[in-house]
Amino acid sequence: MSQRHIVVIGNGISGTTLARHVRKRSDDTITIISSESDYFYSRPALMYVYMGHMLQENTKPYEDRFWSENRINLRRAHVNRVDTVQKVLHLDDHSTMSYDVLVIASGSHSNPGSWHGSHFEGVQGLVSLQDLSAMESNTQNCSRAVVVGGGLIGVEMVEMLRSRGIHVTYLVREFKFWSSALRSEESDIVERHIIADHGVDLHTQTELKEILGDENGRVRAVLTTKGDEIPCSFVGIAIGVKPNIAFLQESGIETGTGILVNECFETSAKDVYAIGDCAEFRTALSGRTKIEQIWYTGRMQAETLAATLTGTTSVYRPVNFFNSAKLFDIEFQVYSRNVKIPDTCRSVFWMNHHRRCAIRLFYDPQTLRFEGVTLLGVRYRHEVCDRWLREEKDIEYVLCHLSDANFDPEFFRHYENYLVEEYNAKSGKQLQLKKRSWKRIFQGIGK
């Protein structure tokens, strides 16, 4: 294959993963363009910089010299326009760059919503480095803040603000916190933790109605749909993210909410691909969403496309879903067949009396097939859970072998037995929990 110029727009997890894997398998010239930062950094780590856990420097997964050593050119610029006919990019410094293959991994930005007053100073979302420094300056001398949106970015913003002793009123539209991923008991655990342990003023089933400003154009309060006026000098908007596609308007590349792609990430334009947060599948893959805005999916999409670009045409076939998060001090993990575990699934549930740990195993009530597991405050082994899902084990097999899945540090209490007891009590069965077996855990690994 002759040397091509592969240009990647965006240096997030998708763009950099793609560049690394293409470099691994080809000699093409690779350029990554970013208007956000000089080097790839871990976006989920932004919160830790604000909270003082880490320096900006620590969020970079690779040392700066990594990129030149791997002959990946980095260009700090914003792409204003894509010309898919001439195969040329027009940059904001008035220069142009031609490409043979273009990969758009431009990510997304915070959805600002459409409230009256969202233009006031002190109102912002949190996605980029620029958002982080805005938040830093917007929260100087701030004593009261409001955060809107019951997703992961919302709860992260709340945690960030609380780490600096700022009083936070947290508005969540849903009836229960994060009800799209958590069942009712789990939502209760997290809500109690946020309210009682971390002193957050949580309002569920409450939406933002209007943002009020002062004469200097700074936010001074918000109005909620319940009619309350809450004084504050900072408003965090975390109602979701939107693909960054504004620069494609005149390019002729077909877009919907995101850049429309097929399962090979081909856009409507020749030699132009899109991956990550900015890509939208024309038809959703089974059990998945049309736009996948998760760290791991960005990485996996990039790995798939990199294979295609280097001669192994590949389609994106994510199998079992997994994800994790940390909600203040409570870790969350999920391993499941589909992004959304169907409501028809039955579950075996247990939580400890401190209400810090909870395990829920899902299964199909007819076939007893294991459908997934959600965990709060307990860690499970990805490989083992994934294998059970692939091999379509039934819930009883899973319960008996549950010790294999535990991934908590040594000396931690083990709770697997309680789930077996719970299931036995309900079903009248006499299942016995087996001891952990390295042989079972490591089957197929290291061969």
Next chain:
Amino acid sequence: MKKIRNIGRTLFAVGLLTFVLSLSMSHFVLTEKVAYSQLNTVYTGEGKTAYEILEPQLTQLYGKKYDSRFAFIADYRKIFSDYNAPLKAAGKWEQVIHDDKLVMVVKHSGAGLLTDQLWFRLVFLLSFIGTCIGALMIIFPEYAGKPFGIHNNGIYHSPASNGGWIGIVVGTFLILFYIVLYFFPQYITNWMLLADPVRKLFSENGEADQWFLYGFIYCLAMVVMGIRMLLKYRGNRYQQVRTFSVMFFQVCFAFMIPELLSALNQPSVDLKHIWPLHYNYFEGERIESMYAFGGIGIAMFWWGVALFVIGVPLFTYLYGKRWYCSWVCGCGGLAETLGDPYRQLSDKSVKAWKIERWMIHSVLVFVVIMTVLVLIAWQTKQDTVLGISSGMLKMIYGFLIGSVFSGVVGTGFYPMMGNRVWCRFGCPLAAYLGLIQRFKSRFRITTNGGQCISCGNCSTYCEMGIDVRWYAQRGQNIVRSSCVGCGVCSSVCPRGVLKLENAPEAGRINEDPIIIGHDGIRLKMD
């Protein structure tokens, strides 16, 4: 809560200040009694004691009051140097009298406030007890009533923990402390006086020298900061058990058992101190003195040999080097407790890793050569082996590695370079344990499939400067010789990615990991 902390801060500051000022709370008068009791036991080449030879000159000092410790020491030393100068010029080295008893002479010549019972008690209470209680009053409110998670909030905002000016002040204090302790103990005899009552708990006739003082302060620091560790990681049983373990081994094995043994006229040995960290383990004089105790001395000597021949490889095979470095070792124990606030300051670059490998293995080679030469010298009764003076080599090692590196640099630079500078760049035992851990062990840190988000908490808080994220984000297990298994990477991971594990060797090192998640392709990662 704020009030308690502020009282604690005041108490801590007053205590520390009292401790430092206590050094100047004496004037000095040499008495005949002190000169006789100290110097009449020092024999010179002629079979006379130093006291007998120097009596005429010493007499002139008797009763003379010195307000300055420096002047006293200078005049006292002048007696020796005046006597020794002509002997040295004439090359009569065997007749030269060394002022070995300097520290004790200075200590017992001290008079003034500290000889007053009431003052002594006040200074003792303030400097030892007050500082500790003050520290605990700062520590407790930080965690009491707070949620159970590990909170590293503000670590990089504070000049105490981000390598800023408070850290530099603390580091400078520690460095000065170590320099004085190792090289100029005659200037801190008042601290030894203060530690006397503690020593007397073990044996009625005992008195504190600089090493007892050091051991005592070491234990205090580890207990107070160990309690901090237990509180900080109260949601994490691995951290708690491990912290309790290092506190136990320091207080019992390094401090109390040797003191009790010596009170019982048995060999005073730290039974967990292993060669080559214990670099003079095989010194001829030491072996002879152990054997002189008969059965128990011989047993203790061979216990130490068995630890390094059998214990180290066996336990490291089973559990990794953590069984020693972060569960038992005193240096490691101090790093894990006193040093915990500084763990994030270690250098994670590949360059630092290269320097680390060169340095630590050079020290290992150095200590092996030194030990072998010293052993041969002892057996052959010739100082020079293969043209190298073993005594000189031992001295260089003791000075450069034993004192400067492990003490002054190892601890003094906690607030600037992280808490494991010695363990990472210098400790020869860590090098030995590391080689076994790397090549023949069941220990690894397992990476949990595809859950890593590259956030970097693991790398940031790795005290050994391992770039844990580099492995975690590739789905690769972490198998590194330097890993001391403190488990903090796993504790601070927000996504449950890392687990310290002892498991079968097959699959331990996965060079080309496959990240679980999609079937479209099965790529090998870089």
